[in-house]
Amino acid sequence: MKQLRTAAIALSALLVLASVAGSLIPQFDYARQDREQVNAPAGREHWLGTDDLGRDRFSRLLHGTAVSMLLAPAAAGIAMLFAFVIGAAGGFAGGWWERTAKTTIDLFLSIPWLFLLLMVRAMLPLNTAPATSVTITFLVLGILGWAAPARILMARAQGLRRSDFILLARATGVPSWRLLGKHVMPNLRPVLVAQFWISVPVFVLAEANLSILGLGVAEPLPSLGSLLRELETMLSLRTDWCRFAALAMLVLLVSSLQFAISRREVS
């Protein structure tokens, strides 16, 4: 199991590094439209063929993977920050703080996030560059996606608060800030890390959902989600295999991340 996990981590890292490095090479221009070679099959010039605007699919896959795999962890980081501040701190503090945090978490969990995302996105300024737009999209995903990890962190923090060693530390006069920093944080870290890694594929898929609706990353910038739009109709099922490259990459990355997460940490 450990070997599988190591292989999964290595594969994820390799895919991410290759896509990031590849996207920095000017030859792989994701936006250039070769209108004379629309929907071209795979060949020497275009390794994965071209899309319906004549853009090189391989270049777009490289950039799309880089965009998704850099920004999804960033969004997960933001979500963990909120989850820790609201969930863990609320759970550890108890009393009024805990009740407020719990209500806020329940409220966020009960909101249909897709509609909330659509609403937030509709309110954003229109004239934003694609790079800014994609950053905002993931930022919004991070800001709205903290509630589920916060509930788990809260439960763990509540358990810690009632644990014998914390009671003993309190009884010996250790101040709250020191308790939080020296005793609670180290005990919450595995849960936090596990939640982080669980959130990354969730955000990649959430962005893919938005992109399928045409509300994700702005053109011409690609993301894994926006690349999946090539498969949105039945017609794509009978076309060349290159159209499935983005789906294959997404499955590979999400699966690798799932394997990379330790079952012990998740449980």
Add this chain to the structure above:
Amino acid sequence: MRRILSCLLLAAALVPCAIGQNELKFYLRSEPKTLNPPMVADDASETIRYLTGGVLLRLNRQTQRLEPELASAWLITHGGRTITFTLRPAVYYSDGTPFGAQDVKYTMEQLMDPALRSPTGDAFRSGDGKMVATVRSPQKIAITFPQPVAGLDRLFDQVAIVSSQSPKHEMAALGPYYVSDYKPGSYIYLRKNANYWKRDAEGRQLPYIDAVKLEIQANRDIELMKFTRGEIHLINSLDADYYDRLLQSSPAKVHDSGPSLDSEQMWFNQVAKAPIPAYKLQWFQSRNFRVAISLAINRDDLCRVVYHSHASPAFGPVSSANKFWFNSRMQPLRFDQQAALQFLRQDGFQLSGGQLRDREGHPVEFSIVTSAGSRARERMATMIQQDLHAIGITVNVTTLDFASLIQRISEDFNYEAALLGLVNVELDPNSQMNVWLSSSEEHQWNPKQKTPATPWEAEIDRLMRAQASALDDRTRKRSFDRVQEIVAEQAPFIYLVNKNSLVAVSTLLQGAQPVAVRPQTYWNIEQLSLALESASNAK
């Protein structure tokens, strides 16, 4: 006993087959909002009205000329205020109620009732005052409007005559079919009207097809799949991708009827109070800027790449499909980025280092909003993005859900440029009054103006009113031709493409002659028939 059982089983198997073979099936893409003819405003309801409604005059979708239907003759008098119809005798509704002049009077009164707010009635509202319908005999009626109504007779193509006496009210039909069964969200079943008045040349009663089953299905993939399996007989509007797919597998079933009346266009926000920077508003209000953008867009590429050559470059508000009203003197717009830069230089724009800047040094950058989920529009916007990048303009493409988009372009005016389509159902320019009058809410680039903001908009207002009050079609056309020329010169709408009318018709359906005008495939429904072949042969 075994033989009887076999016969029964055979009969049971044959009966639905026989019914199925004379039952036309196709999909409605949305639930009809109403079955009441005067209230029809959406495409699905219009389909029901077309198939069930009896009209006094019908526009032949192929010749684009009016033909008598329930009225055997008609005369327009009093300077276009009065129309007198002579009705056919011995015509009955589907429930047996006789049809006469009283029904026409009742329908027109319903239509013009301000409380009912009939969208069909709106076209007849030419000025203040009441419409008066005078029944002169059971077969003759005169309808007088307070002001002349341009193209008055053509408007009756949309007026389905409702019975004044039938206990079934609007459900009693004079058209070839009547609504037999309606399961909301699922299907509408139409049966042949046994009292339909039309006969073919051999004296057989029309229509030939016994029933029409209209299932409600928004998913185009399912529609295509069912069509290829032979489970539905036609698709009234195909996307280019689907058309090409069907063309490969069954070329005899698809038809490209040439340019439709629909257009795709973009426009800049010119609303003075719009929450956009003043310098951008200045760009958008400049004719040179708009014309430059128009020249810099490669429409041929849009047609070829996005619509797989099933579209034509558009350069005016009327498609060439509209045979009479299209201004044939207008020249196609050429793709010329150097000419575009010259227009921009006239306004003080300078291209340096690949970036276009205005005379105050602002980089030229704007956003185009379009509807999320429309792949064709998203592709067009992305291609425009690259075309304009070549002359140093940065375009940000933003897709929004439809409600947010409408909120921005019609209420908040918080957008810079928009790319959307215009669906033209009617041929007459009067149907476009709401777009061209500067006071109108649909005057998208700068709606609800108290007085026209520019001299050319004032001129369009004048010409549109002139054509609306003129009776002679040639006089009207002269005015509307000039409107088309002004729109091409000023480019408030930058017309991009006119999509072709692409349809799919089963080889079992005989007599179909697809046209570019709605309803493309079943406009001659009463002449259509289903071949008595096994459904499997159609695949």
